[in-house]
Amino acid sequence: MLRVGIIGGTGYVGGELLRLLCVHPKAEVTVVTSRSHAGKPVDAMHPNLKGLLDLKFEDVDPSAIAHKCDLVFTAVPHGAAMNVVPGLVDAGLKVIDMSADYRLPADVFESVYNKKHADPRPTVYGLPELHAEEVKNATVVGNPGCYPTGAILTAAPLVAAGVVDRIVFDSKSGISGSGQEPSETTHYPNVAENVRPYNITTHRHKSEIDQELRALNNKVKIHFTPHVIPSVRGILTTAHAFINKPLTDDQVRAIYNEFYAGKPFIRMSKPTLANVRGSNFCDIAFEIEKGTDRIVIVSAIDNMVKGSAGEAIQNMNIMYGFDERTGIWMSGLPP
Ligand SMILES: NC(=O)C1=CN([C@@H]2O[C@H](COP(=O)(O)OP(=O)(O)OC[C@H]3O[C@@H](n4cnc5c(N)ncnc54)[C@H](OP(=O)(O)O)[C@@H]3O)[C@@H](O)[C@H]2O)C=CC1
Numbered sequence: 001m002l003r004v005g006i007i008g009g010t011g012y013v014g015g016e017l018l019r020l021l022c023v024h025p026k027a028e029v030t031v032v033t034s035r036s037h038a039g040k041p042v043d044a045m046h047p048n049l050k051g052l053l054d055l056k057f058e059d060v061d062p063s064a065i066a067h068k069c070d071l072v073f074t075a076v077p078h079g080a081a082m083n084v085v086p087g088l089v090d091a092g093l094k095v096i097d098m099s100a101d102y103r104l105p106a107d108v109f110e111s112v113y114n115k116k117h118a119d120p121r122p123t124v125y126g127l128p129e130l131h132a133e134e135v136k137n138a139t140v141v142g143n144p145g146c147y148p149t150g151a152i153l154t155a156a157p158l159v160a161a162g163v164v165d166r167i168v169f170d171s172k173s174g175i176s177g178s179g180q181e182p183s184e185t186t187h188y189p190n191v192a193e194n195v196r197p198y199n200i201t202t203h204r205h206k207s208e209i210d211q212e213l214r215a216l217n218n219k220v221k222i223h224f225t226p227h228v229i230p231s232v233r234g235i236l237t238t239a240h241a242f243i244n245k246p247l248t249d250d251q252v253r254a255i256y257n258e259f260y261a262g263k264p265f266i267r268m269s270k271p272t273l274a275n276v277r278g279s280n281f282c283d284i285a286f287e288i289e290k291g292t293d294r295i296v297i298v299s300a301i302d303n304m305v306k307g308s309a310g311e312a313i314q315n316m317n318i319m320y321g322f323d324e325r326t327g328i329w330m331s332g333l334p335p
């Protein structure tokens with residue numbers, strides 16, 4: 001069994017990693033950390049795991065963790081991971097970081113996050129549909145942000161084919177994307193029966209979307225606007241793409257089918273949040289607006305699974321030569 005540790009096990013992403021890993025047939029969670037809950041059983045924080053996982057939270061101690069793990073998921077806030085990861089790597093471990101610390105080159109990180117990077121090492125951007133070959137041999141994987149996962153997967157085939165010049169991404173996220181710490185914006189009366197746009201032209205995830213799509217075609221121009229909707233899980237992304245030559249439905253379908261051939265978690269299927277909730281699928285559909293240069297592509301993911309914990313386990317599977325579906329091949333939770 002692969003021995004796995006989780007740093008930041010009390011958070012939403014840490015909890016989702018535990019939920020998925022406790023039924024993974026080839027990996028076993030041997031360490032889970034929390035500063036606030038050290039010494040307490042995991043089910044004190046995650047009652048859904050009662051009877052499934054006999055583990056206690058431990059303090060964050062990279063040298064103690066090193067003896068018990070082969071791979072560690074760092075599920076801590078951005079800015080915190082870069083202080084933990086070097087000790088883990090020096091101890092010979094592989095790391096999949098869930099924060100934003102290892103997704104961008106250090107200079108780009110510093111300008112987007114307005115923070116000095118403490119560990120500017122080369123890493124792999126862990127979007128398996130684009131970078132599986134690099135993930136196989138990576139020591140540190142920067143697991144993508146939830147919005148970038150949805151946005152990049154929605155548009156990558158058209159961008160790579162060179163048929164779009166400009167894309168406007170409009171994304172709607174469930175509130176679990178904000179993490180477990182309560183705040184005014186996550187307070188129930190402010191979320192329920194409400195939709196809130198935020199960082200309308202300036203969201204930090206634009207740089208990740210830019211990085212990945214412009215690597216496929218550096219002429220493409222990207223715009224991104226996020227919203228929070230009264231839902232717990234899920235991100236629905238509507239991409240308005242402007243094409244530079246007329247395309248038929250069959251041609252667009254062929255572009256998507258070819259780009260995602262052999263990618264089990266991409267389904268060309270009507271996207272709804274319910275159909276992907278709890279699953280690692282990204283469902284995608286498109287429609288060409290007749291008589292215009294606009295094509296609308298819509299995707300749905302679960303931010304906690306394909307947008308974080310599930311995608312990270314997909315990366316782990318690839319790093320260790322397991323079938324990438326191992327432990328995460330499951331349906332969504334429709335009504
Ligand atoms: N929520 C989502 O949908 C997604 C989140 N992410 C990213 O994943 C990471 C975790 O997110 P999420 O679970 O939502 O966040 P939470 O705020 O819910 O959890 C954060 C966890 O990190 C621990 N922690 C906080 N500060 C430190 C520190 N300095 N050193 C060590 N541990 C620390 C906390 O536990 P304790 O204080 O007990 O140590 C807690 O377990 C973040 O970087 C987030 O941006 C990525 C994709 C999607």
Ligand SMILES: CC(=O)N[C@@H](CCC(=O)OP(=O)(O)O)C(=O)O
Pocket residue numbers: 078098099100144145146147173174175176177178226228
């Ligand atoms: C709804 C909500 O607040 N979403 C978060 C993104 C969550 C996420 O996964 O992003 P990182 O991994 O980069 O933190 C936000 O807008 O900052």
